[in-house]
Amino acid sequence: MNPAPYVGRFAPSPTGPLHAGSLVAAVASFLDARAAGGRWLVRMEDLDRPRCEPGAADIILRQLEAYGLVWDGDVLVQSQRDDAYAEALGALKALGAAYPCACTRSQLAQAPRNHEGEIIYPGTCRNGLPAGAVARSWRVRVPDVSTHFTDRIHGDLQQNLAHDVGDFIVKRADGLFAYQLAVVVDDAFQGVTHVVRGADLLWNTPRQIYLQTLLGLPTPSYAHVPLITNAAGQKLSKQTLAPALPGTGRRAVLAQALAALGHPPPAELAGAEPAGQLAWAVAHWKIENVPIQPMVANPVQAPDNLP
Ligand code: GLU
Numbered sequence: 001m002n003p004a005p006y007v008g009r010f011a012p013s014p015t016g017p018l019h020a021g022s023l024v025a026a027v028a029s030f031l032d033a034r035a036a037g038g039r040w041l042v043r044m045e046d047l048d049r050p051r052c053e054p055g056a057a058d059i060i061l062r063q064l065e066a067y068g069l070v071w072d073g074d075v076l077v078q079s080q081r082d083d084a085y086a087e088a089l090g091a092l093k094a095l096g097a098a099y100p101c102a103c104t105r106s107q108l109a110q111a112p113r114n115h116e117g118e119i120i121y122p123g124t125c126r127n128g129l130p131a132g133a134v135a136r137s138w139r140v141r142v143p144d145v146s147t148h149f150t151d152r153i154h155g156d157l158q159q160n161l162a163h164d165v166g167d168f169i170v171k172r173a174d175g176l177f178a179y180q181l182a183v184v185v186d187d188a189f190q191g192v193t194h195v196v197r198g199a200d201l202l203w204n205t206p207r208q209i210y211l212q213t214l215l216g217l218p219t220p221s222y223a224h225v226p227l228i229t230n231a232a233g234q235k236l237s238k239q240t241l242a243p244a245l246p247g248t249g250r251r252a253v254l255a256q257a258l259a260a261l262g263h264p265p266p267a268e269l270a271g272a273e274p275a276g277q278l279a280w281a282v283a284h285w286k287i288e289n290v291p292i293q294p295m296v297a298n299p300v301q302a303p304d305n306l307p
Contacts (some may be wrong), residue, residue, distance in 0.1 A: 001110035001125055002010070003193075004191070004193050005038060005039075005040065006027050006033060006037065006038025006039070006193055006194055007033075007038060007039045007191045007192050007193050007194070008030075008032055008033030008035040008036075008038055008039070008040050008041070008070075008192065008193075008194045008195075009029065009040070009041040009042065009043055009187070009190060009195070010025065010026045010029045010030065010040070010041075010042050010043075010064075010071070011043040011044075011045050011137060011183070011186075011194050012026070012042075012043075012044065012045065012060050013045045013048065013051070013052070014044055014045075014046050014052050014053060014056035014057035014060055015048075015051045015052055015053055015056060015238050016053050016058075016064060016244065017056060017058050017059045017060060017244035017245065018059075018060055018063045018064075018236045018244065018245050019237075019242035019243060019244055020228050020236055020244060020245065020253065020256065020257065020297045021198065021201065021227055021228035021229075021235065021236035021237070021242060021297075022198075022226060022236075023063075023067065023191065023245060023253065023254075023257050024198070024226070024228055024260050024261060025196070025197050025198045025225060026067075026069055027066060027067075027069065027194050027254070027257045027258065027278075027281075028197075028223075028225040028261055028290070029068050029196035029197065030082060030278070031263075031278070031281050031282055031285045032194060032196045032223065032285065032287060033194065033196075033287075034048070034278075035282050035283075035284045036194070036268045038075070038174050038194070039070055039072040040069075040072055040194075041071060041072060041073060041075075041076070041190055041192070041247075042047070042061070042064065042075045042076075043076040043077075043123075043186055043190065044057045044060075044075055044076070044077045044078065044120065045073065045078050045176060045179070045182070045183075046077060046078055046079045047078045047079065047176060047179060047182050048176065049079065050174075053267065057077075059244075061075065063245055064212045066220075066250060066274070067250060067254060067274045067278075067280050068273070068274035068275040068277075068278050069246075069278075072143065076186060076189075076190060078182055078186065081185070081186065081189075082177065082184075083215060083252055084185050085177035085181055085182055086177075087187055088132075088181055088184075088215055089170060089171055089177070089181065090114060090136060090179040090277045091172065091214075091215055092138075092140060092214060092285065093138075095214060096141075097140055097141055097214050098138050098139065098140050098141070099126065099136065099138070099139055099167075100125065100129060100135030100136075100137070100138055100139075101124070101125040101129075101136060101138065101139045101167075101169075102124075102125055102129050102130065102133035102134055102135055102136055103121075103124050103125060103136070103137075103139045104136070107124075108121070114164045114165065114203075114215055115137065115164075115203075116203055119166075120164065120165060120166045120167070121139065121166030121168065122166065123166065123167060124166060125139070126139075126272065127140065134196070136173035137169050137171055137172050138169065138170050138171040139167040139168060139170065140167060140168055140170050140210070140214070141167050142161035142162050142165065142166065142174065142207075143159065143161065143162060143166055143170065143210075144162035144163070144212060144260055145160065145162075146160050147159055147160070147161060147206035147207055147209055147210060148268075149206065149209055149219075150222075150224050151202065151205070151223060151224055152221060152222065152223035152287050153223050153224055153225065153287065153290050154199075154202060154224060154292060155291060157202075157205075158206075159203065159206040161206055162206065163209060164203075165207060166205075168180060168207055170211075178212060179204075180204065180208060181211060183208060184208050184211040184212055184217060185215075185217075187208075187217075187220055188212070188215075188217040190220065192220050193220050193221065193224070194220055194221050195220045195222050195223070195300045196222075196223045196224075196225060197223075197224060197225070198224065198225060199224040199225060199226055199227050199292075199294070200227055200235055202224040203306075205222050205224075208265070209240070210291070214219050214231075221224040223287060223290075224290055225290055226260060226261075226263060226290070226292065226293060226294045227294040227295075228260055228294065228295055228296075228297045229294050229295070229297065230236065230242070230243065230296070230297060231296060231297055233294075233296075235245065235294075236297060249272045251270070251271055251272065251273065251277070252270075252272055254274050254278075255277065256268045256297075256298060258277065258281050259295075260291075260295040261289075261290050261291075262289040262290045262291050263285065263286075263289060263290075264285060265277050265281065266280070282305065
């Protein structure tokens with residue numbers, strides 16, 4: 001049987017414009033898809049409505065276009081997909097895999113945390129709500145076994161969900177579906193075969209594989225590309241006040257993104273239009289050349305003011 005044709009995706013959260021770090025994830029997923037002759041989709045992950053910034057989704061799409069990152073088909077928008085997420089939650093409930101939880105953030109503040117700083121849920125509501133408590137969120141019961149997976153960049157990894165994460169939220173106390181559930185439902189809905197994304201999501205992967213198993217969905221292949229940090233070693237993000245990609249100097253910004261991915265364009269191409277740099281990178285793309293280590297962002301100089 002032939003393997004499923006490659007379908008990749010870039011799934012930004014429109015909490016603000018793209019910055020140098022999110023560009024690296026976009027470029028990596030684009031190159032991996034195009035080098036495989038595959039489709040490259042864009043999904044707008046505007047699930048966490050309170051964190052989304054009005055207008056950011058459009059800005060992101062214009063930024064992708066400006067960098068020559070041309071996607072296939074329509075953009076899938078998560079805020080229009082609640083019915084699909086509700087159906088998946090219903091399936092988890094029917095399996096007895098999901099249970100209501102009454103815990104508040106402050107009640108869990110003293111719980112142990114994993115190496116990512118996330119609370120490891122102590123299982124307070126696992127066997128039923130405490131007397132008089134009101135359900136706030138929904139969690140998935142996780143098994144005390146190792147989930148093994150192979151990341152194309154990080155190699156063979158394993159995580160015990162019970163030890164490192166605990167039963168995790170699939171529907172939040174504010175009524176919104178959680179990222180872990182939505183990403184799994186949407187990757188399957190869009191037929192995604194290859195996920196290429198930032199390394200900050202590496203340790204979310206076993207949660208997603210577990211949900212895929214419960215819901216009878218295929219598990220795509222995963223590759224987690226290096227993060228870009230600021231000089232203080234913090235991941236570039238809205239929280240660390242990462243600057244939006246500049247409107248000018250795109251050639252230098254893209255050359256830097258390609259260098260972070262272990263594919264610095266040759267000197268004669270570093271000043272080329274984005275489309276020319278990308279065409280070179282598609283032809284030379286080797287995921288084994290992508291480093292594991294994060295890269296510190298250089299403030300990009302654009303002395304020539306080229307677009
Ligand atoms: N929306 C997530 C983010 O912007 C990415 C999710 C994913 O690629 O799985 O960090």
